[in-house]
Structure formats: C-alpha cells, structure tokens
Amino acid sequence: MTVFLKRISNALLLLSLLMIAPAWAEGRDFLVDADWLAAEKEKNKNLVILEARYHPHRFYTVGHIEGAVQVQRFKDLGDNLAKPIMRFPSKEKFEKTLRSWGINNDSTIVLYDDSSTALVARLYGTLELFGYDMSKVKILDGGTIGWTGFNELTKEATPAPKEGNVTLKDPNPDMLVEWMDVYDDVVSRRDEKVVLVDARPADMYNGKTIRHAVQGGHIPGALNIVSLDGTDGQSQTWKSAADLEAMYKDIPKDKTVYLYCHDGFRMSLGFLQLRSLGYKDVRFVNGGWSAWDGAMTLPIVQGDKPYDDDYSL
Known part of the structure; x- marks a missing residue:
C-alpha cells in the first residue's frame, strides 16, 4: 500500500x-543553453551569433564563440551623434548595422555576452522595437561562462559576413517614452496606471554613488528594482521565475511600466524579466537617467524612497 x-x-x-x-x-522561450547552441551551429545555415562584451577588446584577447560577430555595445546600439549617445538608433542606422552582421529576414539570431545578459538584452529590445521576428531571436543563458563550461572560445578572427538584406519596420511607439512623458505621467499627474522603475544599483538610485552621471539620485516617483539581482552573479544565468516574481511583486501586471537606467542595458534586462513574467505594457525611457540627469534642471530625489518631502505631498 x-x-x-x-x-x-x-x-x-x-x-x-x-x-x-x-x-x-x-x-x-528566448533563453537557450550551450547544448542548444552547439547543436544549432551544426544544422542551421541561417544562424548568426552575436557577441557583446563589457570590455570589447576581449572579443580578440580572450576569445569568442567560433563564428560569432562582434557587437560594440555603445557604437552599434545607440544614436552615436545624439545627446546622450545611448538613445535608441534610427531604423536606417540599425538596419545598416544588422546587414553588416549578415542578418537577413529569416536569420536565426543568438545573442550572448559576459554581463548576465544585460548587454544583449539591449540588442534584443532594439530588434523587437524595429519589428524583427522575435521567434527567431535567442539569448544564451550564462553567456561566455555557460559556453566555456564544455566548449572553447577561439581568438581566430571571424570572416566578414556576406552583407545581409534584413528589412526593419518603423519603431513601435508603444515601446518607447521620452523624458517629457515621464515628467507628465509620473512627476506631475501621478497617473495611477503608470509605474516608473529605476533598474540601477541601490547606491546610484539613492545618490550615495555618482557614476556615469553628473548628479546622484533618481527621478521622482521611481521604484528601485535592480534588474541584475534577477541573475546569478557566478553563473550569469537567470534566477527562477519565482525569484523574479518576488522581485517585481509590488508592480501589478495590469500597470504600464516605464523603465530606465543609465545607458539602456539594465533597463533592457528589466524589460525582458517583466515580459517573461507576463507583463504586457513595458516601455523604455529613451536616453534613461543620462537624458534626465543631463538636462540639469529636471527634479531629482535622493534617498531610498520614491519621493522626498518636496514631492510626497
């Protein structure tokens, strides 16, 4: 019995x-492991592997997955002549970049980095922004660490790919907001349907550390949810869905979420995390903290709470 x-x-x-x-x-379903990628390399002639490293020279000095094309995260993923430079690029500029990587409309794209998927999250979000078929885009969970557990990197240069013919769409207006939208919806009108999230580390949010900025602190009304807390620092893999649910428990799933960080990478990781949990309306603050901070006259809050005394009433 x-x-x-x-x-x-x-x-x-x-x-x-x-x-x-x-x-x-x-x-x-956008996350894959090293075994999946190794098998795909053998059978998929339409596969394009893209690497983005925090220190780009390591593509050459440390090595890369055989056949991978280098993504230079600042030059390739931002509007180079804008202020700040990490506003999203134009459709024309990004399309030209993708074609130089050999990407066609039917390419299967695998992205990896050495930064807990935060760097390639920006690339993933930009591809979605411009209407690429996201069922064909995958992210290697664990990045370089996940790959080198059973595979080797190579320092041999990847041959220049054949020019691709990918055609992008106009940017999806439901994925982007500007600083003016944040000022109107969050700081001024306190729209209850909108939640503003600052994805940076807590010491930057509260103003104790000023890095990559002129001022310390955060946009009034922003909650601090550190997107990198949703990954394992050693393996650089994603934590469980339950862990992510706990991270974002204070945000109802029927809200519109505005996300920002300094340069657009950590907010993009937050975007992927929220979408994986079933949040439907998640938007990037174009230019992020760099745009808000760089204006110099927009209000900021220092401390661990969304609002200070000036903005709490």
Whole structure:
C-alpha cells in the first residue's frame, strides 16, 4: 500500500510539473543553453551569433564563440551623434548595422555576452522595437561562462559576413517614452496606471554613488528594482521565475511600466524579466537617467524612497 501511494504521489508530482513547466517555458522561450547552441551551429545555415562584451577588446584577447560577430555595445546600439549617445538608433542606422552582421529576414539570431545578459538584452529590445521576428531571436543563458563550461572560445578572427538584406519596420511607439512623458505621467499627474522603475544599483538610485552621471539620485516617483539581482552573479544565468516574481511583486501586471537606467542595458534586462513574467505594457525611457540627469534642471530625489518631502505631498 505504501509503495502504491508513493507511486501515485510521484505521478501527481510529475503531472503538476508538466502542467507548470510550459507556462515557465513560454515566458522564457528566448533563453537557450550551450547544448542548444552547439547543436544549432551544426544544422542551421541561417544562424548568426552575436557577441557583446563589457570590455570589447576581449572579443580578440580572450576569445569568442567560433563564428560569432562582434557587437560594440555603445557604437552599434545607440544614436552615436545624439545627446546622450545611448538613445535608441534610427531604423536606417540599425538596419545598416544588422546587414553588416549578415542578418537577413529569416536569420536565426543568438545573442550572448559576459554581463548576465544585460548587454544583449539591449540588442534584443532594439530588434523587437524595429519589428524583427522575435521567434527567431535567442539569448544564451550564462553567456561566455555557460559556453566555456564544455566548449572553447577561439581568438581566430571571424570572416566578414556576406552583407545581409534584413528589412526593419518603423519603431513601435508603444515601446518607447521620452523624458517629457515621464515628467507628465509620473512627476506631475501621478497617473495611477503608470509605474516608473529605476533598474540601477541601490547606491546610484539613492545618490550615495555618482557614476556615469553628473548628479546622484533618481527621478521622482521611481521604484528601485535592480534588474541584475534577477541573475546569478557566478553563473550569469537567470534566477527562477519565482525569484523574479518576488522581485517585481509590488508592480501589478495590469500597470504600464516605464523603465530606465543609465545607458539602456539594465533597463533592457528589466524589460525582458517583466515580459517573461507576463507583463504586457513595458516601455523604455529613451536616453534613461543620462537624458534626465543631463538636462540639469529636471527634479531629482535622493534617498531610498520614491519621493522626498518636496514631492510626497
């Protein structure tokens, strides 16, 4: 009887896991592991692998996945002549960049980095912004660490790819907001349908550390949810869906979420995390803290709370 009950219990447990797993897999179907990528390299002639490193020279000095094309995160993923430079690039500029990487409309694109997917999250978000077929875009969970567990990197230069022919769409207006929208919706009108999230580290949010900025602090009304807390610092893999749910528990899923950071990378990781949890309306603050801080006259709050005394009333 005990053995029978144990078998029934195990069967029920397996059934419950099978019922839960698809929901988690559906939310994270853009994440792949090294085994998946190794197999795809062997069989997929339309595969394009893109690497973005925090220190770009390591593409050459440390090495890269064989066949990977280098992404220079500042030059390739921002509007180079804008202020700040990490506003999103124009469709024409980004399309030209993608074509130089050999990307066509039917390319399967695998992205990886050495920064817990924060760098390639920006690339993923930009591809979605301009209407690429996101079912063909994957992110290597664990990045270089995940790959080098059982595979090697190469320092041999990747041959210049054949020019691609990808055609992008105009940017999706439902994915971007400007500083004026934040000032109107959050600082001024306190729109209850909008939640503003600062994805930077806590010491930058509260103003104790000033880095990559003129001023310390945050935009009035912003909650601080550090997107990199949703990844494991050693393995650089994503934490569980339950861990991410706990991180974002204070944000109802029916709200519109505005996200910002300094340069657009950590907010992009937050974007992916929220979307994986089922949030439908998540938008980037174009230019992020660099745009708000650089204006010099826009209000800021220092401390650990969204509002200070001037803005709490």
